[in-house]
Amino acid sequence: MAELNLVEAVNHALAYEMANDESVLLLGEDIGVNGGVFRATNGLQARFGCERVIDTPLAEGAIAGVAVGMAAMGLKPVAEIQFTGFIYPTIDQMINHASRLRNRTRGRLTCPMVLRSPYGAGIHAPEHHSESPEAIFAHMPGLRVVIPSSPARAYGLLLAAMRDPDPVVFLEPTRLYRLFKQAVADDGESLPLDACFLSREGKDVTLVAWGAMMQETLAAADALEQEGVDAEVIDVATIKPLDVETILRSVEKTGRCVIIHEAPRTAGFGAEIAAEIAERALFSLLAPVKRVAAYDVVVPLSRLERQYIPSVDRIVEAVRSAMEGS
Amino acid sequence: MGIHTSVDPETDTVRFLSPEGALCRPIPSSIGDELLVMLYRAMTRTRIFDGKAVALQRTGQLGTFASALGQEAVGVGAAAAMQARDVLAPSYRDHGAQFLRGMTMAECLLYWGGDERGSDFAGPRLDFPNCVPVATQIAHAVGAAYAFKLRREDRVVLTFIGDGGTSNGGFYEALNMAGVWKTPAVIVINNNGWAISTPCARECAAASLAQKSVAVGIEGRQVDGNDVVAVYDTVRQAIEKARAGQGPTLIEALTYRLGDHTTADDATRYRDPELVRREWTREPIARLRAYLTRKGAWSQHKEDALQRECLEEVGQAVNAYLGAQPADCNAMFDHLYAALPASYSYQRDMARRFSPRNGGGHG
Numbered sequence: 001m002a003e004l005n006l007v008e009a010v011n012h013a014l015a016y017e018m019a020n021d022e023s024v025l026l027l028g029e030d031i032g033v034n035g036g037v038f039r040a041t042n043g044l045q046a047r048f049g050c051e052r053v054i055d056t057p058l059a060e061g062a063i064a065g066v067a068v069g070m071a072a073m074g075l076k077p078v079a080e081i082q083f084t085g086f087i088y089p090t091i092d093q094m095i096n097h098a099s100r101l102r103n104r105t106r107g108r109l110t111c112p113m114v115l116r117s118p119y120g121a122g123i124h125a126p127e128h129h130s131e132s133p134e135a136i137f138a139h140m141p142g143l144r145v146v147i148p149s150s151p152a153r154a155y156g157l158l159l160a161a162m163r164d165p166d167p168v169v170f171l172e173p174t175r176l177y178r179l180f181k182q183a184v185a186d187d188g189e190s191l192p193l194d195a196c197f198l199s200r201e202g203k204d205v206t207l208v209a210w211g212a213m214m215q216e217t218l219a220a221a222d223a224l225e226q227e228g229v230d231a232e233v234i235d236v237a238t239i240k241p242l243d244v245e246t247i248l249r250s251v252e253k254t255g256r257c258v259i260i261h262e263a264p265r266t267a268g269f270g271a272e273i274a275a276e277i278a279e280r281a282l283f284s285l286l287a288p289v290k291r292v293a294a295y296d297v298v299v300p301l302s303r304l305e306r307q308y309i310p311s312v313d314r315i316v317e318a319v320r321s322a323m324e325g326s
Numbered sequence: 327m328g329i330h331t332s333v334d335p336e337t338d339t340v341r342f343l344s345p346e347g348a349l350c351r352p353i354p355s356s357i358g359d360e361l362l363v364m365l366y367r368a369m370t371r372t373r374i375f376d377g378k379a380v381a382l383q384r385t386g387q388l389g390t391f392a393s394a395l396g397q398e399a400v401g402v403g404a405a406a407a408m409q410a411r412d413v414l415a416p417s418y419r420d421h422g423a424q425f426l427r428g429m430t431m432a433e434c435l436l437y438w439g440g441d442e443r444g445s446d447f448a449g450p451r452l453d454f455p456n457c458v459p460v461a462t463q464i465a466h467a468v469g470a471a472y473a474f475k476l477r478r479e480d481r482v483v484l485t486f487i488g489d490g491g492t493s494n495g496g497f498y499e500a501l502n503m504a505g506v507w508k509t510p511a512v513i514v515i516n517n518n519g520w521a522i523s524t525p526c527a528r529e530c531a532a533a534s535l536a537q538k539s540v541a542v543g544i545e546g547r548q549v550d551g552n553d554v555v556a557v558y559d560t561v562r563q564a565i566e567k568a569r570a571g572q573g574p575t576l577i578e579a580l581t582y583r584l585g586d587h588t589t590a591d592d593a594t595r596y597r598d599p600e601l602v603r604r605e606w607t608r609e610p611i612a613r614l615r616a617y618l619t620r621k622g623a624w625s626q627h628k629e630d631a632l633q634r635e636c637l638e639e640v641g642q643a644v645n646a647y648l649g650a651q652p653a654d655c656n657a658m659f660d661h662l663y664a665a666l667p668a669s670y671s672y673q674r675d676m677a678r679r680f681s682p683r684n685g686g687g688h689g
Contacts, residue, residue, distance in 0.1 A: 062500045065499075070470065077469070092459065104455050
């Protein structure tokens, strides 16, 4: 079993599916000869040809739009948006067409496309390269929003995204691309969408996170263990549709919940999870639900970005506060 | 075929029939009287449908509707040049083309009457539904055409956009990709002179919209959009070229919107009635009727029969539309995803519980 980092796992998943399903094709800026600016598509044009690995003109709205047209005609396009700061021009196509084509035509036409993009802060990138827009896409009915937190989950979830009959926005935490390696069997096995993963069992408090924030969250769980706090950690993985049952079950067990995300706090996806818990598990709670989110500020340039991303210390402090609430 | 460096509306506009229905140049021998009569019938059918749809809206029996009054030649001429296996990516005023493709009048009424089943065409199954956002459909056409090219399929995609839509960045982005990829796509600009109340001169300072093809390296053509022969012949050539792997074409069809933008609009607020009266002397249906009549291929008797036939067809479509029961509230959830995600069952159950059909209130 090969040891892969996250970006290699993405590459392997793309290659596996292209080799096994000739309707899969890739399009995006600089993904061909160059293999993508992060090398997610490295070697794929040489292997599968220019017709199936397409270097597009620099036009994000049209990249999403032609993917809609391709998908409607039976292809499975996987479109790469080079950085999430440039994903906003795709919103017109994603909200007005990709997410609605099945509904609009009562299932006559469908849109099995994947919109991939590196996502999040922490790699000292220029402005507009570090955004976390998952809540924007999660608000659109008809889309799936998937965020892996490890190489194995990136491999299995991306395969599932490519096999899903509906459009999927697949956000890849840039900070994790090369952070660590993990044994990944390149066997074509997918992981379930619409399901949270229980990453660590515990009985005292439920920590809910996704993507790169799983790093700080798991580290915080380790630190809390030293203090005698047994934290359960949930990797949401599919933001939309949300597997709220798994979260509720955990909160009913632990009585406490801290939600951690890298996107700004206001109207972030943590608010949605907190609201679901308030509506459906309030009387299981021993303390108010806490959110540890990025501040409601523009993602700062690199010198301050570590202070923007929620730290292990902030998570630990929020959990301590939740523990006092009993 | 070389790349045009300019399109001059004075010299490059394709026209066979003058506004009076006289021949400006010989009609190609491949376009026989039988085809011309078919085009005439299709335009008439569209106009009679439009009149009825507007009347239904005025009497509260249809939602907002976008009439194609005056510009029937663009949709009819273009769609008549397509094969059944080709794909249409329409805007929201292209039912003249959609009827020829096989979309039924009842489906059109269902759509404008507020029912998604109106976009589930019994046929053609692969045509795109109406596109209400402006200019996004051009990218769909280019992507669909790419799929055909990749699979070496002998199929072409035709898409329509209005004059106002060409101001949108999405139009240029997709046109550019069509050029780079040489996709079998034909893009028809339905230049009816108005983007709601904004005249074309306030949309674009170029001498023609067909010129927008120059910057992306594809061929641009301009036709008299009130001459159905010119539209048909030009689109036919563009489709043949696309089918032969010679890439896309941008066609600007010059027509005029004789009606309001939609039934929610009042064009008398911004339009000189004198200009509209003048445009009525150039409209496409009377023009072709004059030509066919002079040739002996059309008569008052045939006209009366056609009018009766169309009115009957429209009447049947209206009955089918008015008789269609509204969909159940489940319909909001049924086609959102291939299978409804588990987390949605709570919301669907609530919709059912509050549905008037299940004794619920107006919630």
